[in-house]
Amino acid sequence: MAVPAVRMTGISKSFFGNRVLEDVSFELRGGEVHALIGGNGAGKSTLMKILQGVYTPDEGEIEVNGSDVEIRSPQDARALGIGMIFQEFSLIPTLTVAQNIFLGHEPRGVGGLIDDRESARRARAILTEMGEAIDPGVNVADLSTGYWQLTEIAKALSEDARVLIMDEPTSSLTAAESTALFALIRRLQERGISIIYISHRMEEIFQITDRISVLRDGRHILTDETAHLAMGQVIDAIVGKTMEQAFVWQERQVDRTAAPLLEVRHLSAGGRLHDISFTLYPGEILGVAGLMGSGRTEMARAIFGIDPLERGELFVHGQRVAIRSPRDAIAAGISLVPEDRRSQGLVLDHSVRENIVLPMLRRLAQGGLIDDRRGDEVAASLVANLSVKTPSLDTVARLLSGGNQQKVVIGKWLAMEPEVLIMDEPTAGVDIQAKTEILGLIRQLADSGKGVIVISSEPAELLAVSDRLLLLRDGRLVREMDRKAITTEEELHHAIQRA
Amino acid sequence: MLSSAREESLASRVDWRRYMVYIGFLALFLFFAIVLRDAGFTNPNNLLNIVRQTAIIATMAVAMTFVIAAGQIDLSVGAIAGLSSVTAALTISRFGLIPGVVVGLATGLLVGAVNGFLVTRLVIPSFLVTLGMMGVARGSAMWVTDTAPVPILNQTYNAIFGSGNVGPIPSLLIWIALVTAIGYVVLQKTPYGRQVLATGGNERAARFSGVDTRRIGFLVLTVSGAVAALAGMLYAGRLQSGRFQWGDGDELSVIAAVVLGGTSLFGGSGSVIGSVLGALLIGVVNNGLILMGLESSQQIIIRGAIIVVAVALARRN
Numbered sequence: 001m002a003v004p005a006v007r008m009t010g011i012s013k014s015f016f017g018n019r020v021l022e023d024v025s026f027e028l029r030g031g032e033v034h035a036l037i038g039g040n041g042a043g044k045s046t047l048m049k050i051l052q053g054v055y056t057p058d059e060g061e062i063e064v065n066g067s068d069v070e071i072r073s074p075q076d077a078r079a080l081g082i083g084m085i086f087q088e089f090s091l092i093p094t095l096t097v098a099q100n101i102f103l104g105h106e107p108r109g110v111g112g113l114i115d116d117r118e119s120a121r122r123a124r125a126i127l128t129e130m131g132e133a134i135d136p137g138v139n140v141a142d143l144s145t146g147y148w149q150l151t152e153i154a155k156a157l158s159e160d161a162r163v164l165i166m167d168e169p170t171s172s173l174t175a176a177e178s179t180a181l182f183a184l185i186r187r188l189q190e191r192g193i194s195i196i197y198i199s200h201r202m203e204e205i206f207q208i209t210d211r212i213s214v215l216r217d218g219r220h221i222l223t224d225e226t227a228h229l230a231m232g233q234v235i236d237a238i239v240g241k242t243m244e245q246a247f248v249w250q251e252r253q254v255d256r257t258a259a260p261l262l263e264v265r266h267l268s269a270g271g272r273l274h275d276i277s278f279t280l281y282p283g284e285i286l287g288v289a290g291l292m293g294s295g296r297t298e299m300a301r302a303i304f305g306i307d308p309l310e311r312g313e314l315f316v317h318g319q320r321v322a323i324r325s326p327r328d329a330i331a332a333g334i335s336l337v338p339e340d341r342r343s344q345g346l347v348l349d350h351s352v353r354e355n356i357v358l359p360m361l362r363r364l365a366q367g368g369l370i371d372d373r374r375g376d377e378v379a380a381s382l383v384a385n386l387s388v389k390t391p392s393l394d395t396v397a398r399l400l401s402g403g404n405q406q407k408v409v410i411g412k413w414l415a416m417e418p419e420v421l422i423m424d425e426p427t428a429g430v431d432i433q434a435k436t437e438i439l440g441l442i443r444q445l446a447d448s449g450k451g452v453i454v455i456s457s458e459p460a461e462l463l464a465v466s467d468r469l470l471l472l473r474d475g476r477l478v479r480e481m482d483r484k485a486i487t488t489e490e491e492l493h494h495a496i497q498r499a
Numbered sequence: 500m501l502s503s504a505r506e507e508s509l510a511s512r513v514d515w516r517r518y519m520v521y522i523g524f525l526a527l528f529l530f531f532a533i534v535l536r537d538a539g540f541t542n543p544n545n546l547l548n549i550v551r552q553t554a555i556i557a558t559m560a561v562a563m564t565f566v567i568a569a570g571q572i573d574l575s576v577g578a579i580a581g582l583s584s585v586t587a588a589l590t591i592s593r594f595g596l597i598p599g600v601v602v603g604l605a606t607g608l609l610v611g612a613v614n615g616f617l618v619t620r621l622v623i624p625s626f627l628v629t630l631g632m633m634g635v636a637r638g639s640a641m642w643v644t645d646t647a648p649v650p651i652l653n654q655t656y657n658a659i660f661g662s663g664n665v666g667p668i669p670s671l672l673i674w675i676a677l678v679t680a681i682g683y684v685v686l687q688k689t690p691y692g693r694q695v696l697a698t699g700g701n702e703r704a705a706r707f708s709g710v711d712t713r714r715i716g717f718l719v720l721t722v723s724g725a726v727a728a729l730a731g732m733l734y735a736g737r738l739q740s741g742r743f744q745w746g747d748g749d750e751l752s753v754i755a756a757v758v759l760g761g762t763s764l765f766g767g768s769g770s771v772i773g774s775v776l777g778a779l780l781i782g783v784v785n786n787g788l789i790l791m792g793l794e795s796s797q798q799i800i801i802r803g804a805i806i807v808v809a810v811a812l813a814r815r816n
Contacts, residue, residue: 306707330709344707347700349767358697359708361690369688412708 003066005030005163005194006051006082011060013046020046021057024220026213028163033185033195035205035226038215039238039458044198047215048165051196052084053077065162083156085166091140091148091155098123098136101155126154131187146177150184157193164188165196170204171292182208200457201291202231202497216240235493239460249483250443254284254467259318261451262334262420267312269302273475276312280420280451285442287466287483288455289496295475296455297339300422304336305329316419330359333419337409337426339455345409346397353379353393356412382411387437403434410441421445422453427461439465459492471495519812520760520773524780527805531787538790545786547669553782554671555580555730555737556749560756560774561682562726565719567757568686570699570766571625573723575614576753578636580731580746583607585640587732588649588741596656603732604725610636611724615717625720633750640743648742651735660736674733675775678726682771695719699766755806756781781806 006028013021021043028034038044049055051062053071062069064080071077077084091100099106102119109115123136132150134143140151149169156164170178185195185208197209205212206226213223214237222237262280267273273295280286290296301307303314305323314321314332321332329336338344346355356379357364364370364378379393386407390400397405406426413421423442427435442465446452456462462469463486471479479495486492531540539545559576566573587603610632617628651657663670686692697705698715706712727746734745758764759780760773784805788798 304707325709325711326707327709327711336707338707343701344703347697347704347767350697350700354693354697358693358705358710361693365690369684370690370693372688 002030004028004063005065007063008047008051009061009063011047011050011057011062013050013055013057019218021050021218024060024215024218026220027223028194028196029211030194031189031192032210033189033197033208035197035199035209035212036215037199037205037212037234037238038221039460042215042238043218044215045167046218048084048167048196048198051077051082051165078159078161081160081162083159083161083164085149085152085156085164085169091151093141094139096137096139097127097134097143097151097154100140100151101126101136101158103155105159122158123154126157130154130157130184132184144177145172146174146180149173149181153184153188161193163194163196165198167198168200168292169197170199170201178204202234202493205234206231214238231494231497232490235490239489239493249464251484252283252285252443252446252467254281256281256284258282260315261317263313263315263318264303265313265315267299267302267314268310269312270298270307270310272298273302276472276475276477278470278477278480280453282449282451283446285446285452285454285465285467287462287469288453288472289459289462289469289492290472291496292457294472296472297424298475299472300336300338300424300453300455303329303422304334306336330416330418335359335413335416335418335421337406337413337421337423339424339428341402341405341409346405348398349396351394351396352383352388352390352400352408355397355408356382356415359412359416378415379411382415386411386414386441401434403430403438406430406434406438410438414441414445418450420451420453422455424455425457426454427456427458435461459489459496463489463492518761520776520780523759523812524776524783527780527783527787531783531790535787535790540787540790545790547672549779549782549786550675551669551671551737552785553778554675555733555746556752556756556781557675557775557778558678558733559723559727559730559749559753560760560778561678561771562719562723563753563757564682564760564762564769564771564774565686565692565695566625566723567754567762567764568699568766568769569695569715569719570702571618571716571719572754573611573614573625573629573720573727574750575610575629575632575636576723576727576730577746577749578633578640579607579610579724579727580734580749581743582610582636582640583728583731584735584741584745585644585649585743586741588651588735589643591651591653591656592649596653599653599656600732603735604728607728607731608721608725611721611727612717614724615720618720619713619716625716629720637743637747644741644743646743648740650740652739657736657739661733662737662739671733671737674729678729679771679775686769686771691715691718696767696769699763699769701767752778752781759806 004027008026011021011024024043024047026047036044046055050057051071053073053076056072062071069080071080098120101123106114107118107122109118120136127134127136134147134150140148153164169181173181188195199205209226211223212226212229212234214221214234216238258281260279261282265277267276276299288296298307302309305325305328314323316332323329323332342348353375357375361370364375376393383390383393388404388407388411390404397408400408427438442452442454454462454465466483468483469481470477471481563573563576583603583606586606587599590602591599614628614632617623618625659670661671665673694705694710694715697710698712702712731746735741738745756777757774759777760770762769762774784802785798788801
């Protein structure tokens with residue numbers, strides 16, 4: 001039996017007593033494409049960060065090509081031939097393809113100066129070997145994103161990577177680019193390079209991988225040959241049989257004969273959203289499902305006025321509203337809890353109080369001056385109602401845990417008493433207790449007659465709160481489903497995969 | 500993920516550094532008071548002199564606090580001061596006091612608005628826009644005056660802007676008190692001030708929260724131009740003339756004062772009182788070094804070193 005390219009045995013890892021990996025084993029054979037899958041928080045990314053030397057495991061051993069190794073830093077990982085193809089590209093757009101490929105390990109010529117000709121030559125050799133016709137002298141900024149990824153791969157190969165980790169590699173690619181990527185993966189495989197393929201897209205997993213491993217809640221659930229598995233089995237493994245209590249659906253009554261709260265008609269934006277129309281009723285929770293890159297986030301951004309509309313109309317309470325900026329959206333009663341709380345939701349170095357009152361500063365002003373007492377009251381009551389765990393209102397947001405940060409972001413919008421609250425991945429990266437509380441909040445808000453749009457990549461979460469579901473694919477609304485019509489989480493998984 | 504203990508200590512350290520300017524001011528003041536007790540450092544006249552010399556820098560530092568807190572920079576303040584002193588002086592000699600004041604202030608307002616427009620609409624970094632504007636403004640002032648000083652004979656003007664006293668209090672002191680008070684209230688107590696801080700703290704999050712971040716960027720630069728014009732007019736009143744050289748190089752002292760005062764160069768935090776104290780600290784150092792009998796070359800070296808050390812101690816993380 002051949003020596004595996006990577007073998008991780010009995011890996012455990014905790015953060016502050018919170019076990020995120022428990023005795024996980026993972027083996028990657030030479031020249032195989034191995035899917036690593038699981039829901040958010042399953043432990044995939046922690047396991048891969050251990051392999052890349054970003055984290056060190058509390059327990060467990062790692063072997064690379066049959067010898068025990070300790071990977072203490074990303075440099076160690078690279079030296080062992082483990083390369084990461086980043087989801088958020090790590091290229092420098094202003095440099096050429098060749099310069100990017102050899103960044104930090106440039107070929108040197110006379111007197112230690114960088115030999116640009118040699119690096120162009122070697123870059124061309126690597127790209128040719130990959131079967132890709134990219135001019136190494138072109139600036140990365142001038143290439144389409146599909147080629148960025150190829151440049152990333154070439155960069156890893158230039159460092160003699162034998163193992164490539166690809167995290168959702170097709171999420172920003174067009175169908176044609178994806179096909180090209182799969183062909184490249186095949187060619188790499190023939191050269192004996194092993195690939196760990198992280199994805200949520202079952203279709204491509206079944207198309208491209210040799211084996212599948214599933215993690216759930218930090219444990220290893222299953223590893224088998226792809227050919228021996230059916231999609232249903234894999235989804236079962238991802239979902240598990242024990243559903244959290246918070247995730248139990250509570251059926252709610254929504255009066256869809258009432259006047260609509262929000263109507264979206266023929267919305268198109270940014271070339272990535274095409275002709276989306278839907279209606280949201282008072283007291284309704286509308287779930288938005290779809291794979292990464294399906295247009296979920298783009299839809300939220302367009303409605304909230306971040307990205308300009310190309311076409312389409314919005315109506316709130318039957319009144320047409322023109323939204324050109326978040327300010328317009330807020331004035332129309334629409335708020336957004338954005339996807340990335342750290343970069344979009346919070347001013348991290350400002351206090352909890354400042355963050356909560358930021359959208360309502362004008363409302364707090366009397367005679368031009370802010371009524372700080374009222375601001376304190378608003379912030380204090382929200383912190384109490386949402387049970388945000390913070391030492392004080394003056395604590396800077398950066399110091400709170402993810403779940404509590406998220407509650408602050410939600411709190412600042414609740415303070416504005418919006419008619420429509422859009423939440424993009426409201427529970428991403430928060431612990432299970434905060435998740436439960438956030439889902440409870442969503443229901444409470446809808447019970448008070450507001451409309452809530454919940455965007456999530458977790459089917460379990462969507463099924464727990466939604467009254468109705470919209471399915472997006474490639475920027476189009478492809479299906480609308482009543483929650484009552486869906487009996488199992490597997491059904492929704494299948495629907496998303498084949499939407 | 501960072502350990503909470505480490506975050507805690509980080510938090511308390513940041514807190515301590517916020518008061519660096521007060522500690523530094525006190526320490527240097529005491530140092531000079533002791534070392535120079537026979538040279539008249541603590542003499543009320545000398546102290547008043549320090550205030551008078553720093554008042555103009557302090558005025559511009561108040562407006563610069565908003566600029567830097569919003570994540571921008573304005574390198575053109577010194578040149579705007581020079582240009583406004585010239586336009587004010589020229590207008591006074593022809594049309595009298597009120598038109599002169601209006602034209603002087605309008606000059607700065609206009610230049611600031613052009614800065615703001617270029618930065619927020621054409622999305623050119625403020626560093627470059629105001630660096631270019633520094634040359635444009637200074638050159639214009641030289642051009643319209645043929646590099647000659649323009650005397651101001653209107654004694655009312657000179658009394659109001661810089662040379663006069665209200666009772667025992669120099670008018671410069673009243674100006675700086677007024678500007679500081681307005682700046683403090685606007686930054687701490689108005690929606691505009693908080694939006695400035697939010698824009699500098701995280702431009703994207705501010706925009707996602709409904710803040711018109713382009714408007715904020717435009718306004719901080721426009722106001723900075725107008726306040727620089729006021730500073731130029733204070734120079735003109737104190738020196739009873741308008742001249743292109745007034746304010747030359749002040750941008751560096753102003754920025755140093757603001758950063759010494761605890762405003763982060765990365766934006767998001769700002770203290771008007773700190774900036775004024777920062778300006779005073781620079782003034783105390785200048786004055787002390789002169790009284791110690793150092794040569795001007797030595798003064799410049801020590802002043803530079805003190806600023807670097809103080810900023811290093813006061814900076815975040």
